[in-house]
Amino acid sequence: MxxxxxxxxxxxxxxxxxxxxxxxxxxxxxxxxxxxxxxxxxxxxxxxxxxxxxxxxxxxxxxxxxxxxxxxxxxxxxxxxxxxxxxxxxxxLRARNLNGQQLKVNDKMGNPIEIAAVIVWQVNETAKASFAVENYLQYVNIQSEAAVRHLANSFSYDNMEDESAEITLKDGAEKVSVLLEQELTERLSRAGVEVIEARISHLAYAQEIASAMLQRQQASAVISARKLIVEGAVGMVEMALARLSEKGIVDLDEERKAAMVSNLLVVLCGDRNVQPVVNTGTLYN
Structure with a gap:
């Protein structure tokens, strides 16, 4: 060379x-x-x-x-x-921007996604750019697209399907950018090109699964919220029973405690306003 x-x-x-x-x-x-x-x-x-x-x-x-x-x-x-x-x-020798087109590829889990990257590069070695490749501009475009495709195939979109993944395309932006820059540097060094910066500019599920994935994300968010509400409600019930027992305000047997716990959980975990009910009798009749 x-x-x-x-x-x-x-x-x-x-x-x-x-x-x-x-x-x-x-x-x-x-x-x-x-x-x-x-x-x-x-x-x-x-x-x-x-x-x-x-x-x-x-x-x-x-x-x-x-x-x-x-x-x-x-x-x-x-x-x-x-x-x-x-x-x-x-x-x-000036720095140039390559605004890559949106590519439709499959992530590590096989889900179709849309991905694009912005790459800042410049010619570092003129001899390689002139004689090592046929057309260094075309070489940069093709190799950049190949690197982005390989990156998308190597990681999952998020942790929803691959919970053990340490790096995902959505949440590991900094690490993904570093890996993309390293791969581009390795690929483009043959043409005497130096990669200054590489960033993912567009990332989304493909249109055919976007609606289903959105519903799945919403359901996951609802479940997480409900889990947090239940954990908080249980803590509040536990605190209420402990305070009542500590102050000696009322002596509750197990059946009354169960009724109180049930009522408090309904009030705290319900997603609608509570309608008060006046009990004119007792718990036992």
């Missing part, structure tokens, strides 16, 4: 002065009818001097090849002169 070689060519300002001098000399020779001298001078200027002048903008580079051989890369911004016979390819 080609290794990047950074070169520092000479400044192009002196060469520009030489080019202007040759241009002026060639025109002067033609005016004075020294056609062969003027022609050679202009030919040297337009073929061997001016084509070697290059401008490199900030966060850009020029990849130079000479007759099919990699010469080097100019990464410093400025005005330079290089071998005019080299082929000069511009390659941007």
């Amino acid at each position: 080609q290794t990047e070689k950074i070169i520092k060519p000479p400044s192009g300002y002196l060469t520009l002065l030489v080019s202007l001098a040759l241009l002026a000399g060639g025109i002067y020779a033609l005016i004075n009818q020294y056609f062969w001298l003027g022609g050679i001078t202009l030919l040297l200027d337009f073929v061997l001097v001016m084509p070697g002048l290059i401008i490199v903008n900030p966060n850009e580079s020029k990849v130079l090849t000479l007759f099919g051989k990699y010469v080097g890369t100019v990464k410093s911004d400025g005005f330079f002169w290089v071998n005019p016979l080299t082929t000069k390819s511009k390659l941007s």
Whole structure:
């Protein structure tokens, strides 16, 4: 695999002065009818001097090849002169955003989900980006999609079906992002691309199961809420009985305690307002 070689060519300002001098000399020779001298001078200027002048903008580079051989890369911004016979390819070093499209894949448990990721990347090694792959932009797109698909297949959406899962796509956002970034770095290093950041931008159940999963989540939430209410009600009943016994307000036998517990649980656990009932008799008739 080609290794990047950074070169520092000479400044192009002196060469520009030489080019202007040759241009002026060639025109002067033609005016004075020294056609062969003027022609050679202009030919040297337009073929061997001016084509070697290059401008490199900030966060850009020029990849130079000479007759099919990699010469080097100019990464410093400025005005330079290089071998005019080299082929000069511009390659941007700026950070880029890849807003991946929504992919429909199956998670670890086989549930169809929709997932998408945003990836921030930049070219780090110009030689690999130019010569190791056919088209580094297409390579980044395809490999990024493959990495996101593999990530979705490796973890479950949440803990509803896989309760033993330590990392899920929904709840382990930070860890999932780190794993995605590591896999992308491994995949894209061949193209000389550095992954700066990778984040899941969209995550949802597929439309065909979204409604069923929503009902399941609602049912789970209701069960959890009821469980919390019952635990609180039992604690309150226990506290009430203990306080009554401690203060000696009333002496309750087991049957009266059972009735009191039943009434308190109905009041505390019911989801409707309680309708008071006046008991004119006793518990035993």
